[in-house]
Amino acid sequence: MDSDKLLGEFLRARREATTPVQAGPLSSGPRRTAGLSREELAMLAGVSLDYYTCLEEGYEGRPSKRVLGALVRVLALDPEAAAHLHELADPGTPQGRTIGQSQRVSPELLRLMRGWPRTPAMVCGLRMEVLAVNPVSAVLYRGMKYMDNLLRMVFLDPAAREFYRDWEQVANARVAHLRTAVGPDLDDPYLTELIGELSMESADFRQMWARPDPPVIPCETRETKHFYRHREVGNLTLTCEVFNVNSAPGQQLITLHAEAGSSSEHALSLLGSLAATTL
Incomplete structure (x- = not known):
């Protein structure tokens, strides 16, 4: 499986496992799933829904450093998971650990x-x-x-x-x-x-x-x-x-x-x- 598809699968799995409490307060109303919707994640990360959908479906495999940083924050990734995200987005990058550690709130x-x-x-x-x-x-x-x-x-x-x-x-x-x-x-x-x-x-x-x-x-x-x-x-x-x-x-x-x-x-x-x- 190519890296773009792996990145999309990783994002989908982490999105579905991230609760609104972890990501930050969201709008009210009944929820269809326990995790975040694509719309919620896109809003919190400051990207368009269409762009995030392309990321998750494997059509856009090179998100920018700013987008990666926002995804690390919204998905509450620990340093190891952040490093894995950066590796999937840009194989060989060593930057994930530093970014993940700096963006975690205790x-x-x-x-x-x-x-x-x-x-x-x-x-x-x-x-x-x-x-x-x-x-x-x-x-x-x-x-x-x-x-x-x-x-x-x-x-x-x-x-x-x-x-x-x-x-x-x-x-x-x-x-x-x-x-x-x-x-x-x-x-x-x-x-x-x-x-x-x-x-x-x-x-x-x-x-x-x-x-x-x-x-x-x-x-x-x-x-x-x-x-x-x-x-x-x-x-x-x-x-x-x-x-x-x-x-x-x-x-x-x-x-x-x-x-x-x-x-x-x-x-x-x-x-x-x-x-x-x-x-």
């Missing part, structure tokens, strides 16, 4: 995040890839097209300008973070591909990235106010705090909270209730 941190019913939280990697979200965060970002990477969400999702009332501030902060990430990783294939994709697809990104003297903007390493417009609960003003995950260098825990007694705190309570009843 079960203890996942349990901690799920224990915050009214505090949106997510774990991101250095390249702003989303590694995990808790239920209330999933409801906050529900409807966004890209959930695999915050840069792709901000620059490639047409809904982002409506969702982020302070879109330009958020976009500049994302670019500032990317500049920091690029510093020590000039040869990182994920970053190279991500920057190329953003440059091709977003004129706003091209303009911000090409600035000869970019503005000095905090990279969300301290308290930062953000302003959201949510289609179910209205406007929110939330404080973003970022914490380094000491047990996993490169990972950051991002939390959002509202001022006590504010309308935004009430809106977060509503989102928490929605998460409890729909996820």
